[in-house]
Structure formats: structure tokens, C-alpha cells
Amino acid sequence: xARSKKPSSRLPFTAIATSRAxxxxxxxxxxxQAFIPxxxxxxxxxxxxxxxxxxxxxxxxxxxxxxxxGMHFFPIDTPxxxxxxxxxxxxxxxxxxxxxxxxHPRGPSETDGKRTxxxxxxxxxxxxxxxxxxxxxxxxxxxxxxxxxxNRRITGSTPMKIEGPAKGHALLQTRYSPTGTSTRGTLxxxxxxxxxxxxxxxxxxxxxxxxxxxxxxxxxxxxxYGIEKTGRYGWETVAGDEFQRFDATRSGENAQSDYRNxxxxxxxxxxxxxFDPNSTPVKHTALGRFAHEGVIFAPVKPGxxxxxxxxxxxxxxxxxxxxSRDAYRPRRGNSQNxxxxxxxxxxxxxxxxDGTGVWLPLDIQDQSFQAACVAAGASxxxxxxxxxxxRLAADIVGATKMDRPEWxxxxxxxxxxxxxxxxxxxxxxxxxxxxxxxxxxGHIIRWRESSRDYAGTRFxxxxxxxxxxxxxxxxxxxxxxxxxxxxxxxxxxxxxxDARMWIQTDMSGSQLSQGPFGNNQMLVSxxxxxxxxxxxxxxxxxxITGIAATPDLRTLFVNIQHPGEGSTPDSFISxxxxxxxxxxxxxTVIITRKDxxxxxxxxxxxx
Ligand code: FEO
Ligand code: CA
Ligand code: CA
Ligand code: CA
Numbered sequence: 001x002a003r004s005k006k007p008s009s010r011l012p013f014t015a016i017a018t019s020r021a022x023x024x025x026x027x028x029x030x031x032x033q034a035f036i037p038x039x040x041x042x043x044x045x046x047x048x049x050x051x052x053x054x055x056x057x058x059x060x061x062x063x064x065x066x067x068x069x070g071m072h073f074f075p076i077d078t079p080x081x082x083x084x085x086x087x088x089x090x091x092x093x094x095x096x097x098x099x100x101x102x103x104h105p106r107g108p109s110e111t112d113g114k115r116t117x118x119x120x121x122x123x124x125x126x127x128x129x130x131x132x133x134x135x136x137x138x139x140x141x142x143x144x145x146x147x148x149x150x151n152r153r154i155t156g157s158t159p160m161k162i163e164g165p166a167k168g169h170a171l172l173q174t175r176y177s178p179t180g181t182s183t184r185g186t187l188x189x190x191x192x193x194x195x196x197x198x199x200x201x202x203x204x205x206x207x208x209x210x211x212x213x214x215x216x217x218x219x220x221x222x223x224x225y226g227i228e229k230t231g232r233y234g235w236e237t238v239a240g241d242e243f244q245r246f247d248a249t250r251s252g253e254n255a256q257s258d259y260r261n262x263x264x265x266x267x268x269x270x271x272x273x274x275f276d277p278n279s280t281p282v283k284h285t286a287l288g289r290f291a292h293e294g295v296i297f298a299p300v301k302p303g304x305x306x307x308x309x310x311x312x313x314x315x316x317x318x319x320x321x322x323x324s325r326d327a328y329r330p331r332r333g334n335s336q337n338x339x340x341x342x343x344x345x346x347x348x349x350x351x352x353x354d355g356t357g358v359w360l361p362l363d364i365q366d367q368s369f370q371a372a373c374v375a376a377g378a379s380x381x382x383x384x385x386x387x388x389x390x391r392l393a394a395d396i397v398g399a400t401k402m403d404r405p406e407w408x409x410x411x412x413x414x415x416x417x418x419x420x421x422x423x424x425x426x427x428x429x430x431x432x433x434x435x436x437x438x439x440x441x442g443h444i445i446r447w448r449e450s451s452r453d454y455a456g457t458r459f460x461x462x463x464x465x466x467x468x469x470x471x472x473x474x475x476x477x478x479x480x481x482x483x484x485x486x487x488x489x490x491x492x493x494x495x496x497x498d499a500r501m502w503i504q505t506d507m508s509g510s511q512l513s514q515g516p517f518g519n520n521q522m523l524v525s526x527x528x529x530x531x532x533x534x535x536x537x538x539x540x541x542x543x544i545t546g547i548a549a550t551p552d553l554r555t556l557f558v559n560i561q562h563p564g565e566g567s568t569p570d571s572f573i574s575x576x577x578x579x580x581x582x583x584x585x586x587x588t589v590i591i592t593r594k595d596x597x598x599x600x601x602x603x604x605x606x607x
Pocket of ligand 3: 406422491506
């Protein structure tokens with residue numbers, strides 16, 4: 001409508017239209033530039049990106065990975081008194097998965113379903129994980145990668161420690177780590193989080209697909225997570241310990257390799273200290289094992305427990321909350337603060353029809369949990385086993401099955417928590433919190449902890465918006481979505497420091513190719529008015545995911561994931577960002593305002 005197009009004080013731009021162009025579109029008055037695309041040299045020998053994708057596995061370990069996802073900007077401190085820097089920092093980002101048809105010159109080589117090149121598979125493993133990139137803005141406003149000892153690639157084979165209640169558990173013992181205290185790599189790193197003490201959290205989402213088991217009966221810690229007979233990329237078909245670890249088969253010859261527990265060392269939240277390139281990443285088992293989308297902290301108060309929220313992005317899975325046992329004390333060092341993520345209580349959400357909700361503890365010492373286990377005829381030897389089987393524990397206590405919980409975000413002004421529920425094609429029965437079946441378009445749910453006590457167990461919730469075309473989707477005021485803001489499959493979610501909410505979409509299939517929504521997009525919403533406006537549309541076949549800003553909000557970083565998804569070596573569906581028929585590359589985009597002001601500053605109030 002004309003009204004919503006008028007620049008308001010909090011969203012001072014004109015909403016852009018949907019688009020199917022193979023480019024990133026932002027509103028008038030803004031600039032947008034691709035940055036650190038897949039294959040950008042960042043460390044080691046800084047090997048140049050080769051346009052025919054012939055870079056080796058070792059090159060890939062020194063370049064940014066593929067399929068950029070969750071991301072955070074850590075400012076690099078200046079001398080005391082100079083304030084927080086907005087022109088120099090560490091950009092840390094996830095590389096969720098790979099497009100094999102784009103990663104290799106001629107796609108993956110295989111014969112009879114078996115991968116035939118170990119180096120190709122190594123390249124795939126190295127294209128996963130996390131990049132730490134030191135970046136700096138010059139006085140012309142151009143950002144560039146700095147050659148820095150802090151730059152780092154963490155991959156699907158980087159050694160990691162295991163901490164928390166499941167550390168050393170019999171179910172985590174492998175030939176690589178007979179003590180069950182370490183593992184190799186992090187995989188399918190989707191969304192992210194960051195701690196109050198300045199470390200990065202990366203979340204293992206669809207890790208189950210990387211493992212294989214040909215056993216006719218799987219143990220519950222594999223079956224409840226959907227381990228199948230073959231891995232998605234066939235890594236387990238290559239000889240050698242570094243690949244055979246993806247085969248968890250217990251029977252026959254593979255029992256000898258004894259990687260039956262390898263999948264149990266995945267599905268966790270991983271902490272990385274980006275400022276210490278020699279630090280070993282830590283898998284924190286107290287936060288539970290599931291298809292971790294992301295993790296977001298409640299407002300932090302010194303002397304109070306640390307509280308964070310995390311979603312399990314699979315159809316009919318759950319939303320969780322973690323409350324640390326000990327209080328947060330900012331002056332303690334990183335390693336002591338990190339231990340707050342190892343001792344605490346994991347809860348799962350039940351959303352009642354009357355708009356109330358309750359956090360149910362998954363704690364073997366809790367009487368209600370014990371009673372629920374007895375009623376369900378299930379038992380766990382210890383808390384480690386509860387956490388390794390987090391989904392089963394949540395089933396037992398009667399949590400609410402949600403429509404694929406993706407990102408969460410906390411409003412910095414009032415502590416309200418928002419979560420995207422991206423869609424659920426398999427919903428059979430509706431409930432108040434998941435009111436549509438099937439839920440093709442997704443929605444955003446919101447809650448407020450009772451008495452704003454984040455560590456408490458009661459909350460009130462409502463639905464913020466329903467995705468969909470005009471006449472179906474509803475905005476926070478209960479009005480139909482309009483041409484300015486129709487959206488579907490909300491996924492990425494983030495609040496800027498001024499409490500505006502940014503929403504990113506991940507449509508796929510016919511919803512993406514034929515729907516009224518155009519390419520995937522990013523919108524911004526003002527929760528105080530319920531206004532929503534489309535701010536960005538991505539290129540063909542991409543998803544918009546991952547968002548971070550400099551503290552002054554003059555630079556916004558957004559990730560364009562899998563442009564041209566489904567491309568083959570003979571047919572690139574998108575040529576973004578390089579154009580000219582070249583292979584598509586996931587990349588970050590840098591968004592600034594042409595006048596150099598903070599992104600959402602109203603012209604009339606400019607200082
Ligand atoms: Fe990797 Fe749920 O998105
Ligand atoms: Ca996602
Ligand atoms: Ca998604
Ligand atoms: Ca994705």
C-alpha cells in the first residue's frame with residue numbers, strides 16, 4: 001500500500017519488489033558488494049581461486065569454504081578509550097554444506113556408487129566447517145581481507161574436544177578417541193551464536209546425513225536421528241580411517257573399524273575462540289544433541305545464570321532452553337566462562353493452547369523427568385545418555401512438536417524471544433502454536449518469560465506473523481501481507497542493536513520456482529509497529545542466510561548461500577557473483593548506505 005511505502009522513522013527506505021533476476025537487489029540509496037566468495041584465499045599459502053574449480057583439497061583448506069551460513073562480526077579492540085571499532089574485526093562464518101556439481105571441475109567422480117578420488121572427498125570435507133577472517137575497512141570505505149595469523153579454517157576434520165556431561169561416555173568412545181573425549185571435525189554448520197565472552201558458537205544441523213549404517217536395526221541414538229544406509233556424499237565408500245569413520249555399521253567387516261559411535265560425536269554446539277588460532281574447538285554436550293540450527297542468548301546479567309535458546313530443525317521437532325548452573329561473572333577468563341556451557345539444565349518447550357507455556361527439564365535427577373521415563377518405559381543410565389538421546393528425552397516429557405524451528409532472536413529492548421518455524425509439509429494435526437496443516441509458508445512465534453525471569457520455567461507466547469501470499473499471510477497487526485512484504489519459509493532471524501528484526505527466507509522447490517515470492521529475500525520488521533518491508537532479494541536459486549553488522553550499523557554482512565542450487569558442470573543455473581557464464585559461488589554481501597550513514601538512520605534525524 002502507499003502507506004507502507006512511505007519511509008517511516010524506523011524503516012527509512014522504500015520496500016523493493018519481488019524479483020527473479022540473477023543479482024542482489026537492495027533499496028534505493030544503498031550499495032551492495034560481494035565479498036569473500038567460496039574459494040577466497042585466507043590463510044597458509046593463500047592459494048588463488050581457480051575458476052575451473054581445480055583447486056586441490058589442500059588449497060580448499062586455506063580458502064573460504066562453500067555455502068556460507070551463520071556469521072558474526074567480532075570487533076578488534078582498540079587502545080582503551082578509543083571505543084569499539086567498526087572498521088576492523090574478525091568475520092567468522094559457517095560453511096554449511098557443498099554443491100558437488102560446482103565444487104569440482106566435472107562434478108564428483110564415482111563408479112558403481114563408490115567415490116573414486118580420495119582427494120576429491122578431502123576437498124569436500126575441507127569445504128565444510130568455519131572460516132575466521134580478519135577484515136578491515138579503508139578510508140574509502142572498502143573492506144578487505146587482512147593477511148593475518150588469526151585467519152583460520154576449521155573443517156570437517158579439525159580435532160575437537162568434547163566437554164560436559166557426555167564427555168568420556170561409553171557411547172562417545174571411538175578408535176580415534178578410546179576415552180570418548182575428542183573427535184574430528186564439525187559438519188553441516190548452519191546457524192550460529194556468540195557468547196558474552198567473545199567466542200563463536202557453530203551449530204551442527206543435518207550431520208546425520210553424512211553417516212551410514214547398513215545394520216538392519218539401529219540403536220536409538222542413531223535411529224531417532226535418521227541415519228541411513230548411505231551417506232549423502234558417499235564419503236564412507238572410500239578406504240582409509242579418515243573416511244571409514246563415516247560408516248557406523250556394527251555388523252560384518254566394519255565392526256572392526258569401530259566407528260559405531262562416531263555419529264554420536266556430532267549433533268552438538270561447538271565453541272570456537274576466534275582470537276586464538278591455536279585453540280581447540282569444544283563440543284558442549286550439555287546443550288543437547290539434535291539438528292542444531294542456531295543458539296541465541298537471553299540478555300546477560302552478571303551474577304545471574306546464563307540462558308540460551310536453540311531449535312531442532314526437523315519436521316515435528318522441538319525448541320530448547322539451557323540454563324547454566326553457575327552465575328555469569330564477566331571478569332572470569334574465557335575458559336572459566338566456557339564451563340558455564342558444561343554444567344546446567346536443558347529444558348524443552350511445551351506451548352499450551354491458552355497462550356501459556358512451560359519449560360520441561362531433561363534432567364535425570366528431576367522427579368518429573370524420572371516419572372515421565374517410567375510412564376514411557378524408557379530408561380537412561382546417566383545424564384550423558386539423556387543428552388546423547390535428547391530427542392527421545394523430549395518425546396518422553398511431552399514437548400510440543402514444532403514446524404521446523406530455525407533461527408531465534410531476542411529483542412534487545414524488552415527480552416521477547418522470536419523463533420522462525422520455516423514450514424512443515426508433514427503436519428497432520430494442528431495445535432495453537434502450529435496452526436496450519438500442511439504448513440507450506442511457515443510462521444514466526446514469540447514468547448516472553450514470566451516476570452522476565454529467563455531462568456524460570458513459565459512463559460506466555462503468541463504468533464508474530466504467518467507467511468504466505470497476499471490474502472493468506474498475516475502481518476503482526478492481523479492484516480494481509482502485501483506486495484511490499486509477502487514471504488514464505490522464514491529462516492534467518494536477527495535483531496539489530498536498535499531492536500529492528502531482520503527476517504531471511506529459505507524457500508525451495510516449486511515455492512521458489514513458481515510462487516509469487518520471487519527469489520529468496522530479506523525483510524526488516526519493526527516489532528513496535530508491526531511494520532514489515534522487503535529490503536533485499538537474492539540471485540537465482542540462492543537462500544539468504546547469515547547476518548551480522550559492525551557495531552555502528554554502517555556495514556551489514558549478509559550471506560548468499562547456494563546461488564544456482566542444482567547446477568551441474570554443464571549447466572550453471574546462476575552465474576552470481578562473477579557473471580559472464582562463470583560458476584556460481586556462495587558469498588557474503590556487504591551492504592552500506594551510499595551516504596555513509598548507519599543503515600537505518602532516518603535522513604531527517606541525521607546527526
Ligand atoms: Fe540449515 Fe535449518 O537450515
Ligand atoms: Ca537455516
Ligand atoms: Ca531452512
Ligand atoms: Ca541452507
